[in-house]
Amino acid sequence: MNSKLLLNVTGSLLLARMRQSIVAAAGVTFGIAMFITMQSFMTGLNKLLDGLVINRTPHIRLYNEVKPNDHQPVNESQKYKGSYNFIRSLKASNVRLSIYNSGYIMEAIKKDDRVAGVTPRITARAFFNNGVVDINGVINGIDADQESSLFHFTDYIVGGKVADLNNISNSIILGKALAETMLVSIDDVIQVITADGNRYPLKVVGFFQSGIRDIDKVQSFATIATTQKILGRPGNYITDIEIKLKNMDAAPAMAREYKKRYHTDAEDIQTANAQYETGSNVRLVISYSVAFTLLLVAGFGIYNILNMMIYEKMDSIAILKATGFSGNDVKNIFIAISVSIGIAGGLPGLLFGYLLATGINQIPFQTEALPTLKTYPVNHNPVFYIVGILFALLTTYLAGLFPARKAGRVDPVDIIRGK
Amino acid sequence: MSTPILEARRISKYFYDPVKIKILKDISISIDKGEFVSVIGKSGCGKSTLLYILSTMDTDFEGDLLIDGVSMTMKKEAQLAAVRNKKIGFVFQFHYLLHEYTVLGNVMLPALKLNKYSKEEIESRAIEKLKILGIAHLANKRSNRISGGEKQRVAIARALINDPHIIMCDEPTGNLDKTNSALVFDIFMQLTKEFNQTLLVVTHDNNFAAATDRIIEMEDGCIIRQ
Ligand SMILES: Nc1ncnc2c1ncn2[C@@H]1O[C@H](COP(=O)(O)OP(=O)(O)O)[C@@H](O)[C@H]1O
Ligand SMILES: [Mg+2]
Numbered sequence: 001m002n003s004k005l006l007l008n009v010t011g012s013l014l015l016a017r018m019r020q021s022i023v024a025a026a027g028v029t030f031g032i033a034m035f036i037t038m039q040s041f042m043t044g045l046n047k048l049l050d051g052l053v054i055n056r057t058p059h060i061r062l063y064n065e066v067k068p069n070d071h072q073p074v075n076e077s078q079k080y081k082g083s084y085n086f087i088r089s090l091k092a093s094n095v096r097l098s099i100y101n102s103g104y105i106m107e108a109i110k111k112d113d114r115v116a117g118v119t120p121r122i123t124a125r126a127f128f129n130n131g132v133v134d135i136n137g138v139i140n141g142i143d144a145d146q147e148s149s150l151f152h153f154t155d156y157i158v159g160g161k162v163a164d165l166n167n168i169s170n171s172i173i174l175g176k177a178l179a180e181t182m183l184v185s186i187d188d189v190i191q192v193i194t195a196d197g198n199r200y201p202l203k204v205v206g207f208f209q210s211g212i213r214d215i216d217k218v219q220s221f222a223t224i225a226t227t228q229k230i231l232g233r234p235g236n237y238i239t240d241i242e243i244k245l246k247n248m249d250a251a252p253a254m255a256r257e258y259k260k261r262y263h264t265d266a267e268d269i270q271t272a273n274a275q276y277e278t279g280s281n282v283r284l285v286i287s288y289s290v291a292f293t294l295l296l297v298a299g300f301g302i303y304n305i306l307n308m309m310i311y312e313k314m315d316s317i318a319i320l321k322a323t324g325f326s327g328n329d330v331k332n333i334f335i336a337i338s339v340s341i342g343i344a345g346g347l348p349g350l351l352f353g354y355l356l357a358t359g360i361n362q363i364p365f366q367t368e369a370l371p372t373l374k375t376y377p378v379n380h381n382p383v384f385y386i387v388g389i390l391f392a393l394l395t396t397y398l399a400g401l402f403p404a405r406k407a408g409r410v411d412p413v414d415i416i417r418g419k
Numbered sequence: 420m421s422t423p424i425l426e427a428r429r430i431s432k433y434f435y436d437p438v439k440i441k442i443l444k445d446i447s448i449s450i451d452k453g454e455f456v457s458v459i460g461k462s463g464c465g466k467s468t469l470l471y472i473l474s475t476m477d478t479d480f481e482g483d484l485l486i487d488g489v490s491m492t493m494k495k496e497a498q499l500a501a502v503r504n505k506k507i508g509f510v511f512q513f514h515y516l517l518h519e520y521t522v523l524g525n526v527m528l529p530a531l532k533l534n535k536y537s538k539e540e541i542e543s544r545a546i547e548k549l550k551i552l553g554i555a556h557l558a559n560k561r562s563n564r565i566s567g568g569e570k571q572r573v574a575i576a577r578a579l580i581n582d583p584h585i586i587m588c589d590e591p592t593g594n595l596d597k598t599n600s601a602l603v604f605d606i607f608m609q610l611t612k613e614f615n616q617t618l619l620v621v622t623h624d625n626n627f628a629a630a631t632d633r634i635i636e637m638e639d640g641c642i643i644r645q
Binding site: 002004005008009013015315316318319321322323326328329412413416417 | 589
């Protein structure tokens with residue numbers, strides 16, 4: 001059957017059942033709009049939360065872990081070689097936290113094609129003192145420029161300037177929550193006490209807020225040089241090498257490779273942040289299942305309407321078949337009716353979804369924990385719109401298929417004899 | 420002698436509900452071009468059943484059916500639909516017009532399906548047919564806004580649109596009053612006389628039948644006179 005005639009008959013049957021067709025299309029519109037909205041909002045949240053952790057977490061971190069030596073003497077002994085040795089009360093040995101030959105390693109890694117950037121870091125435990133209380137915390141010695149370009153460090157500075165870290169000697173950026181507990185403001189001088197008991201005055205030049213309070217309560221940042229000075233260590237003392245990759249998915253394999261090559265410990269981002277990935281997936285699953293449920297309901301609506309239409313239009317089906325339309329032609333007509341409802345409902349659904357998502361994006365959403373955020377996050381991804389319309393077509397096609405097949409099998413003799 | 424337009428060879432038909440009954444018994448008929456044939460018989464003797472078989476809509480029978488010398492028994496559903504579209508016109512007791520369409524739209528539909536002429540040609544041909552039936556002035560009316568007699572004439576125009584080899588009618592005047600019945604009968608007469616149209620009409624109106632070229636009389640699933 002030529003498509004013009006198909007559309008002609010389809011259109012006239014749709015017009016005959018205008019009101020029900022509109023109701024059915026509205027069901028699809030609602031389903032698709034919700035799908036687009038949920039997807040935009042959920043992936044917006046995912047992106048934000050990924051941003052919270054993943055953007056500022058190195059893809060691979062090289063460090064030396066404090067742990068017992070893998071090579072215990074009893075295992076080396078010839079006498080006990082064949083036996084299974086239990087060692088009690090094993091203590092961690094005197095590990096060197098500093099990475100041996102760090103300058104050379106960083107140069108070598110920088111030359112690796114798969115690597116987007118490398119930056120050194122020193123992490124050291126310390127006490128902060130302002131007045132009488134000592135507060136437990138961590139000093140991170142960083143290369144502020146590298147840290148900003150690789151891990152968006154500047155995004156999380158809520159007071160002061162990152163540049164002052166380099167410009168003003170003996171300066172420190174404190175976590176916002178930490179600064180609040182200590183009641184210090186910018187330009188105040190605080191005392192830092194290292195694990196070895198050395199006391200050192202540092203000037204506060206900025207505040208840092210990651211959005212995760214547990215981090216903001218303990219972290220602080222100083223330059224590599226300042227940190228080395230506080231700790232009384234030489235200029236090659238580096239405890240961590242942070243690596244950002246071009247492709248994050250390669251992290252676990254490359255971490256293993258580096259661990260072996262440079263004799264350090266290596267942690268990849270997937271291992272470090274497994275729980276965030278789970279959260280992202282759960283949100284995606286939720287938005288898909290909501291859309292699926294809504295479209296299922298819309299699909300049943302269409303199924304009902306088509307069944308009703310076929311029942312009412314039995315005479316028309318009979319005469320179409322008598323005058324030369326095949327069962328397949330009739331089936332195609334009813335599938336076309338269903339899919340037309342899908343298109344007529346789906347396209348406005350995309351529009352409403354976009355408008356709703358844009359609306360959500362306008363709602364103010366400010367929280368202590370997320371300084372960079374002003375409104376609810378929304379991710380307008382064209383893929384959602386393609387998936388959305390395909391969803392609409394697929395559901396309406398499936399919903400129409402069974403009634404349409406029934407219509408195609410109607411025996412005109414039964415109908416005409418019954419009159 | 421030319422091949423008959425329609426030929427039934429020893430057709431038998433059974434119904435299985437509630438018990439197996441032989442409704443048609445070894446029916447053989449042959450209809451030539453231009454014949455105006457009527458089928459009469461008591462109600463329930465199997466006239467309609469025979470017509471549905473001859474029209475290819477009912478395929479569940481024994482025997483052979485030839486249209487234009489071609490056997491229909493091995494054809495698939497879609498092929499039979501194409502045969503009906505091209506070669507057979509239908510008029511039933513009920514008009515079966517599609518209310519969504521105008522009178523003209525209803526008449527055009529089988530021709531659009533045949534897809535032999537352009538839309539404009541089909542439209543002018545449809546108007547021609549409506550003129551023959553004297554209802555050209557109704558062309559653009561919605562088909563549910565006209566009288567019963569007019570509806571039946573639209574149905575006849577629809578049956579004519581593809582210039583079928585044969586028009587099959589099942590009690591075409593059954594729902595009509597005297598005047599409209601006479602009108603329909605006159606139209607059939609005109610079609611055979613002027614256009615040499617072949618017609619096969621099932622009826623229980625003996626006056627109607629008496630005026631046709633040939634009467635086939637049925638009783639209990641058998642032909643007793645033809
Ligand atoms: N689907 C069916 N199942 C069983 N018997 C049927 C069926 N359709 C018709 N019949 C029977 O077949 C016989 C012939 O019916 P029909 O051809 O309609 O008669 P007519 O048109 O001559 O009045 C009737 O007795 C009728 O009851
Ligand atoms: Mg009958």
